[in-house]
Amino acid sequence: MTGKILVSACLIGHAVRYDGRAKPLAHPAIERWRAEGRLVTMCPEMSAGMPVPRPPAEIAGGASGEDVLAGRARVVEITGDDVTATFRQAAENALRLAQETGCAYALLIDGSPSCGSGFIYDGSFSGAQHSGRGVTAALLMRAGIQVFSDREIDRLVESLAAAV
Template sequence: MTAKILVSACLLGRPVRYNGSAKTLAHPLLAQWLAEGRVVSTCPELAAGFSIPRPPAEIGEGETGDEVLSGTARVVDINGRDVTDLYITGAHSALALARANDCRFALLIDGSPSCGSGFIYDGNFAGKKHPGTGVTAALLRANGIEVFSDTEIEALAIQLA
């Protein structure tokens, strides 16, 4: 059986980001996996009920998705609204989708408070990044799904081989 891959909808060209844009990943490997029917698209934030557009959100105080899941950190939007519960809901939705489709791998957009797997923003809305994972990436990893960022597509291809 060919392994399925959970992929951030914004990487597939869907305008689902907070500002209504996409982060389309035009890569031959992704095109091949789409043609093979291996891609399962997700946007945890939309699954949680967020609208497009929506205020940008970040995990506060330089924390990560792991701390959000453990209850010691919060996700807050630029207006100060605590949106932690929605991010956790979206992460669980993505995990359920991955499990339903037997996805053992995920290719997610880096930087996002949901999907970031290498870096996220520090919670000050000043564009400053730090190493860490978003809520969805952290939950997927905690449940045995290998998560790759959009810049690690070749590494994912090696794991799939």
């Protein structure tokens, strides 16, 4: 099937977020895509062995996922633990799954240091945001996969319709 979509598991209702919760996305397209067999569900952090719940993590110093991939920035938990290697592994796992299953698109939860595609938090754990991508979103985009945030589902619907 063409038009497969890698989707953040938390958006489908799986309680895999750092706080042990889900953030289900209510949109008629989700059920249609599920019925069509288009959805490939994944939590990158869990694929790399992170537990649920887990301490909040942010990309340090207002950097981005691209900076993490280039070795210029780190991902740290609120505890101070460096989880950069785990987030890089999570991104590689997501890319491998997307490629193995033929996903040309990804629908990811925004704000995450892994999946954020429009904004991420600035590393201060103060709630301050800035535009940027998480590590997984950056790697998927680098590989040519079209990434959409949960706030851009209508754009994804349009992109899929245009690709037919």
